[in-house]
Amino acid sequence: MTQQETFFAVLAALTVLLAAATALGTWLAGRTSDAVKLAWIGQMNMRIRAAWAIVLLFGIAFTVGGGALLMFFAVASFFALREFIALTPIRSSDHAALVLAFYVVIPVQYLLIAADWYAMYAVFIPVYVFLVLPVVMALRQDTEHYLVRIAKVQWGLMICVYCVSHAPAIVTLELPGFEGRGALLLLYFLLVVQMSDLLAVIASAAIGRTPLKSNPNKSREGVFAGGAAAVLLGTALFWMTPFAWWQAALMSLAIVVAGFMGGLVLTSVERSLGAKVWTDDGVLLTRGTLQRLDALTFAAPVFFHLALYFFAP
Amino acid sequence: MNLPIKFLPPLVWLVRVLVGAYPRWIGSVPSANQRIYFANHSSHMDTLVLWAALPHSLRANTRPVAARDYWGAGGIRQQIAQEELNVVMIDRAREDPDADPLDPLHEALTLGFSLIFFPEGTRQPQRLPGPFKSGLYRLAKAFPQVELIPVYLENLHRAMPKGTLLPVPIICTVSFGASLVLADGEEKDVFLERARTAVVALAGLDTVAA
Numbered sequence: 061m062t063q064q065e066t067f068f069a070v071l072a073a074l075t076v077l078l079a080a081a082t083a084l085g086t087w088l089a090g091r092t093s094d095a096v097k098l099a100w101i102g103q104m105n106m107r108i109r110a111a112w113a114i115v116l117l118f119g120i121a122f123t124v125g126g127g128a129l130l131m132f133f134a135v136a137s138f139f140a141l142r143e144f145i146a147l148t149p150i151r152s153s154d155h156a157a158l159v160l161a162f163y164v165v166i167p168v169q170y171l172l173i174a175a176d177w178y179a180m181y182a183v184f185i186p187v188y189v190f191l192v193l194p195v196v197m198a199l200r201q202d203t204e205h206y207l208v209r210i211a212k213v214q215w216g217l218m219i220c221v222y223c224v225s226h227a228p229a230i231v232t233l234e235l236p237g238f239e240g241r242g243a244l245l246l247l248y249f250l251l252v253v254q255m256s257d258l259l260a261v262i263a264s265a266a267i268g269r270t271p272l273k274s275n276p277n278k279s280r281e282g283v284f285a286g287g288a289a290a291v292l293l294g295t296a297l298f299w300m301t302p303f304a305w306w307q308a309a310l311m312s313l314a315i316v317v318a319g320f321m322g323g324l325v326l327t328s329v330e331r332s333l334g335a336k337v338w339t340d341d342g343v344l345l346t347r348g349t350l351q352r353l354d355a356l357t358f359a360a361p362v363f364f365h366l367a368l369y370f371f372a373p
Numbered sequence: 374m375n376l377p378i379k380f381l382p383p384l385v386w387l388v389r390v391l392v393g394a395y396p397r398w399i400g401s402v403p404s405a406n407q408r409i410y411f412a413n414h415s416s417h418m419d420t421l422v423l424w425a426a427l428p429h430s431l432r433a434n435t436r437p438v439a440a441r442d443y444w445g446a447g448g449i450r451q452q453i454a455q456e457e458l459n460v461v462m463i464d465r466a467r468e469d470p471d472a473d474p475l476d477p478l479h480e481a482l483t484l485g486f487s488l489i490f491f492p493e494g495t496r497q498p499q500r501l502p503g504p505f506k507s508g509l510y511r512l513a514k515a516f517p518q519v520e521l522i523p524v525y526l527e528n529l530h531r532a533m534p535k536g537t538l539l540p541v542p543i544i545c546t547v548s549f550g551a552s553l554v555l556a557d558g559e560e561k562d563v564f565l566e567r568a569r570t571a572v573v574a575l576a577g578l579d580t581v582a583a
Contacts, residue, residue: 146544152534
């Protein structure tokens with residue numbers, strides 16, 4: 061199958077599946093008025109909506125071209141960083157550094173990916189921004205909590221920009237036998253990440269016994285079961301990828317584990333800053349962006365580098 | 374000189390992208406009743422942010438109160454203020470010592486408009502509002518049937534501190550509180566302090582740590 065045909069087939073299948081899931085979710089929500097059940101149905105519906113967004117996004121990118129994918133993730137980085145800045149106590153003396161972070165670092169990182177300049181975008185934030193922004197902040201001569209402030213800005217940029225940008229970077233991978241089909245690989249990656257999250261919630265509601273401290277919607281057993289199911293799904297979808305089935309299994313495992321770690325770390329960060337975790341208001345992108353992207357932030361660079369290291373010539 | 378283009382819709386869109394301007398109605402709901410929305414004032418963006426947070430249907434009848442010395446200075450600012458936002462100009466500088474600066478507000482209220490008002494009188498770039506000037510008390514006394522809604526604008530003092538050109542994107546929620554009523558015979562200072570406390574209370578509710 062050509063990339064076009066594969067894409068079409070996958071998107072069509074997803075649309076059918078999601079339509080069924082949405083119908084089921086709406087029906088379930090209408091049938092019960094038990095608050096606890098409604099809460100987890102709401103969580104499930106929220107994730108189904110997110111999956112619709114992915115399908116829609118790929119549909120658009122499919123027709124318009126790869127630049128749309130990059131734009132979408134750049135916008136997601138922007139909103140994620142905006143949310144991160146709202147969470148962290150920063151001072152007015154950090155203003156210049158933050159202006160640079162939003163208006164310079166984000167566009168530069170994504171332009172580097174658009175230009176496929178791997179050697180640069182892999183180190184731009186961890187090296188150059190890491191070195192330059194503390195200098196910008198030091199020049200203001202405000203040293204109160206200086207180390208904490210530079211650490212926060214760097215961390216925010218790493219998570220919200222560097223890590224998130226590695227998702228659309230997957231599209232640029234030229235793997236043998238799979239040239240020019242990077243978008244399909246990105247779709248595979250997003251499916252496994254999203255499914256891992258959705259299945260963990262469903263499994264937790266169905267069989268869960270010990271709720272996680274970090275996320276009351278998931279239980280230890282549910283996460284395990286959901287993760288296993290996602291790995292199975294990733295293995296079954298190996299035909300979408302340049303991997304053999306057992307390689308796809310291992311890659312999916314890496315995605316699921318990294319995704320779980322991302323969720324754990326980001327929830328810990330949000331709690332340590334005293335923020336109430338943003339409630340689901342049904343607004344997909346602009347609120348709770350960090351929460352939506354938490355699994356992706358850790359999984360994207362890991363998947364990208366594993367694919368590059370093991371599969372690129 | 375008026376440019377034949379509307380700046381307001383793209384400005385509102387830009388404000389939303391930069392700071393969100395997410396409305397939270399706590400203790401009151403959007404309604405067509407005549408109201409004075411009084412808010413803390415910490416940056417130049419406050420008027421636009423509160424405006425963006427109001428439902429579209431209420432905006433035609435709600436006029437922000439704007440300082441003439443800043444918004445009436447001519448150019449694009451004046452065009453946005455007078456023609457698009459339909460502000461009520463208040464003369465802070467008291468160019469005419471005989472006139473009551475609140476007269477334009479009285480006129481707007483008599484005509485049935487709702488107002489957006491900043492009782493501190495000037496920008497206080499800090500998290501919590503400073504002391505309120507007497508304007509709110511006098512308006513409440515003269516128009517007892519108008520609902521007084523406290524509003525808290527979060528984080529804007531951090532988005533654009535004094536002396537900066539570009540705003541740093543940050544999330545700003547606009548919290549609308551329960552309406553205040555001026556009690557019979559209530560003293561000015563007591564009322565103003567009560568109004569200020571109502572805004573401060575909104576600052577503490579369910580928002581992220583400052």
